[in-house]
Amino acid sequence: MKVYCAECDNACSDKAPYCPRCGHPLQALQPPPMQQPVQLIEQTAKRWKMEILVAAGICILGVTTCSLGVADARLDGGGEGMIAVGAFLALAGFLGVIVVRVIAWWYHG
């Protein structure tokens, strides 16, 4: 491919660093290569932290519901439903934390 020297208008090869007639630099006329944007790993790590927080919140909610159910059962019987729901939420939240942690470890080491 031919390029024209800005100084003397001579047709030169685009691989030549300088114009062979007048010595004007040709490479400097070309635009600099585009810089690739650097991906922020911390941004993706923060995403997983949010999911861990949500799963931990569900777990805490489950434990709280479970304890309330136990307290209710001690006071006037019943509360089995609350204990069951609380235990289920606590287990689901606990499993959620483990699953999210494993996924985050798998992608980020």
Ligand SMILES: [Zn+2]
């Ligand atoms: Zn030239």
